[in-house]
Amino acid sequence: METFQLMFLRHVKYILYLLAIYTLGVGFTPYKTVFLSLILGTVISLFMLWNLTRKIEKFGQAVAARKKVRTLGTLSRLALAALAAVIVLTYPQHFALVPTVVGLMTSYIVIIIDFLFQKWKKDKLHT
Template identity: 40%
Template sequence: MQDLQQVYARQKKLVFFLLAFCALGWGFTPVQSVFAGLAIGSLFGLYNFWLLVRRLEKFDRSLSEGKKVASLGTALRFASGIAAVAIAISIPEHIHLASTVIGLMIPYVYLLVDRIVYHVKHH
């Protein structure tokens, strides 16, 4: 099994490529708000994924040491998702709401595809 940090590093690289694509789309297409929403959502999604990786490592350490297991920080990830949507709602002329919500899910879609590819290659 791969280390969680390796998976996160790949995720980060893919999101940065997506952000570069969003910058190009924002600069050269008339649908700037859609690309801005994807970028904002992807950034917040990457932040959520980073929080999840951190919490899972802490969870694993607690289990291996026999300590009481703490929360996985769901409330903080929900709050950051709400913050991304709040930004999109507050300036709808610059940031498209639906693309922001889609952007929030992109790191998790990447994770699903990455796991499928990993299992196809190794099984």
């Protein structure tokens, strides 16, 4: 599980870098709505990633202890995505729907890119 924690921390670091770039975008570009929407979606995505990581750890402990296994929280992730949509639809002058959805997908994109990078790094090490 230690490598799982390191992987999660690496993902959080990458997402925080993206949030810093988005914040600069809000401050220095005329596309405030786009960058605010990306920030909203990415923050909710980061919370979903943290929640999923916590649930996976509990899931692994339950399996190791041969206890009953609970769900991984799909309903809570859907509720958070619905919350983001409600915020966007309530404040259309500040947020846009498409960049918010892209922000919601950020953690998954970061996971995929990190996986490919770690695989490339591992393959390069073995050759």
